[in-house]
Structure formats: structure tokens, C-alpha cells
Amino acid sequence: MSRIIKFAKSGGPEVLEFIEMQVAAPGPAEVRIKVKAIGLNRAESMWRNDAYTEPVKYPAGLGYEAAGIVDAVGADVTGFAVGDAVNVIPSFSMNQYATYGEVIIVPAYAVVKHPSSLSFEQAASAWMMFVTAYGGLIEDAKVGKGDFILIPAASSSVGLAAIQLSNYAGATPIALTRTSAKKQQLLEAGAAHVIATDEVDLVQEVMRLTDNKGARVAFDPVGGPNFPKLISALAFQGIVYIYGALAEGDTPMPVLAMIAKMPVIKGHNIWLTTGDETRRKAAVEYVLKGLENGALKPVIDRTFKFDEMVEAHRYLEQSGQFGKIVVTV
Incomplete structure (x- = not known):
């Protein structure tokens, strides 16, 4: 029983x-x-x-x-x-x-x-966080040196995985969090920069950090009323991956900003990677290597x-x- x-x-x-x-x-x-x-x-x-x-x-x-x-x-x-x-x-x-x-x-x-x-506890926590972020950032966007990555809800498990994977690939992770309460933790977790979105102007701060170029990728589990700010903070023809709906409710599409930036907006989930045998094996191999060399840690x-x-x-x-x-x- x-x-x-x-x-x-x-x-x-x-x-x-x-x-x-x-x-x-x-x-x-x-x-x-x-x-x-x-x-x-x-x-x-x-x-x-x-x-x-x-x-x-x-x-x-x-x-x-x-x-x-x-x-x-x-x-x-x-x-x-x-x-x-x-x-x-x-x-x-x-x-x-x-x-x-x-x-x-x-x-x-x-x-x-x-x-x-x-440990068993660490392993039980590893695969959703790392493979979800891997699928968007590594498998699809192929982020690398010179790329700035916006990571809303950065203190979530997938957000922290996105920080680690961005660093592992040589990109620059910008952690987004509502207040400064978790700023130091996020910096210690590997974020190159932390933006408290309730305290400063998100778009101005991203442009300052990126020399007015904007971020190439936003990896977003939130959506909601702040989504237009992510579009405005992107580089020209940047990519937004939406993999959650933490904000609930509607997510507005800022038409003029999208015409100006010409972004790619993609719905994203882990099944695109784990539902395909070849992609799943590649993801497991990549994550295992990162776990073994210490670049990735739950x-x-x-x-x-x-x-x-x-x-x-x-x-x-x-x-x-x-x-x-x-x-x-």
C-alpha cells in the first residue's frame, strides 16, 4: 500500500x-x-x-x-x-x-x-527550472556574449535558473523584482543587475544599462499590465518568451511600440523541449554538464x-x- x-x-x-x-x-x-x-x-x-x-x-x-x-x-x-x-x-x-x-x-x-x-531534494527541484529556461534561452534564442536578458519574477526557481543559464552562456542577466527586498540575494545568485520595478522606471533603467540598445531577450512568467514596458525595454527585433501568467487578467499589446521595435513574441513551455526525444536528450546533457561543473545549482x-x-x-x-x-x- x-x-x-x-x-x-x-x-x-x-x-x-x-x-x-x-x-x-x-x-x-x-x-x-x-x-x-x-x-x-x-x-x-x-x-x-x-x-x-x-x-x-x-x-x-x-x-x-x-x-x-x-x-x-x-x-x-x-x-x-x-x-x-x-x-x-x-x-x-x-x-x-x-x-x-x-x-x-x-x-x-x-x-x-x-x-x-x-541530493534528492536538489534533484527534485532541478529539472523544471533548468529545462524551462534552457528551452527558451539556450535552445531557441541561443543567447551569448553581448546579449542582455530581462528576467521578470527573478526570484522564482525558473527565474534563478534563467540567471544561471544566462551567465553560463556568457550573456548578461538583468533580474526584475518588484521591490529592493531581494536585491542582494539576486546579486549573490548571479544577476549582473537588479531592477526593482515598483521603485524605478524599468525602461529608462534598462536603456541606461544597455547603452540605449535594449535587451535582446525577455523571459517572462508574469504578463499583465507591465508587459508593454518589456516591449519598450527590448532591443530592435528582440524576443519575448511568455511562459506564465502570474499577473492573471489581460496582457495588453502595445501596438505602436511593437511596430517600432518589431519584436518576436513567443508562448513558451517546457513541453516543446521535453516532448521531443532529441531535444530532451540535448537538454538533459546540457543541464547535467552545468550541474557537474558547478555552473548550475538548484x-x-x-x-x-x-x-x-x-x-x-x-x-x-x-x-x-x-x-x-x-x-x-
Whole structure:
């Protein structure tokens, strides 16, 4: 028997339920894992509220990331054996698979060997943050020396990953945060510059830092009423990746500024990378190399116990963390 977490209706953290179930055998091309740690993501809060990119099928599980030990493998699974330490990479619908459980079953393609340099807690937090940022900044934009990168919500786990990956590629990360409260932490995390957007004029400050050239890339999980300022802060024909909707509500399109700047605006999510075998393998190789040489390092804000998952979700929704929230099992 094993406990998993499900919810039968959308709502706040209190809808999460612990359910004891018989442990099933993995099917063909599936891996069963005894979980040691789970990484929490904003997507799972949205999923719980039935406000994500696909409708929820009830009763629903949730969770994209985990680290643990292989407990069993299904037919046709190669490369993994019982006892292997592994991680789960977000690359499936939560209507099909989920990671909030003591023992979970996931598709073999979503499983990678555990990086020896990381703890289970660190590994459970690494893949969503680094592969999401990798897909936009490295795989698509191919950022490098001379590029300035605007990173809104920079103290989020993906924001911190974007800072690290920008530095790793030789680009210059400019962290955006609402107030100066986290400025020093962001500088210590690798940001070349930090702009407190509630305290100074974002566009003027970006132009000052870039010698009036603007930023080549903005990697934005916020959207909302400040989005036009990102367009104005871009270089000519710059790129904006929108990978979240933290601001909720509508995101205005500044038509005249867009005609002047001629930007490329792209919706972005991790599935573009992890949903393709060749791209997924390239991403894993790139991130593993960065983890091994120390250029990339997960940042954990706080850990909770599995029994505290409801409280962990409440903390997640306060949006005050610096880095990742992890649940230990």
C-alpha cells in the first residue's frame, strides 16, 4: 500500500486528499519509483484550481517532478534497474501521470539517472527550472556574449535558473523584482543587475544599462499590465518568451511600440523541449554538464514533509519564496 495525493474538485489547498492505494505494477515502458523528494511548481497550483492549459479529469493527481529509487520496471524498459537512483522530468500530462505520492508510476521516457552531485531534494527541484529556461534561452534564442536578458519574477526557481543559464552562456542577466527586498540575494545568485520595478522606471533603467540598445531577450512568467514596458525595454527585433501568467487578467499589446521595435513574441513551455526525444536528450546533457561543473545549482527556498503538502501549497501561493519549494517523503 502507498499514499498518493488526489483532488476530486477544484479549489484551494484544502481540496488535496491523501488516499491509500494498492501499489500497481508498472505497465510497458513505465517505471515505478519510491519517492524521496517532490519539487513543487506553480503549474500544480493552477492545475488544482482547474486553471491550467488543459481541463482536469477528476479525480485528479498532480505533480511533475520527483526524485527517488526505482522499485520496478515494466516490459520493454531498458537503461534502468531496481535500485537505481533517478529523477522525473516534466514531460507528461497530469491527467496521465503524477508525482505526488510515496510510490509513483511514470513513463520511462520521463526518467533520468540521478546526478551524483545532488541530493534528492536538489534533484527534485532541478529539472523544471533548468529545462524551462534552457528551452527558451539556450535552445531557441541561443543567447551569448553581448546579449542582455530581462528576467521578470527573478526570484522564482525558473527565474534563478534563467540567471544561471544566462551567465553560463556568457550573456548578461538583468533580474526584475518588484521591490529592493531581494536585491542582494539576486546579486549573490548571479544577476549582473537588479531592477526593482515598483521603485524605478524599468525602461529608462534598462536603456541606461544597455547603452540605449535594449535587451535582446525577455523571459517572462508574469504578463499583465507591465508587459508593454518589456516591449519598450527590448532591443530592435528582440524576443519575448511568455511562459506564465502570474499577473492573471489581460496582457495588453502595445501596438505602436511593437511596430517600432518589431519584436518576436513567443508562448513558451517546457513541453516543446521535453516532448521531443532529441531535444530532451540535448537538454538533459546540457543541464547535467552545468550541474557537474558547478555552473548550475538548484536553489531551494524551503522544504516540507509529505504530510504537510496542504501547507506547502499554501506557502507556494504566497509567491514569496526565493527558489524552489520541495517536499520530502
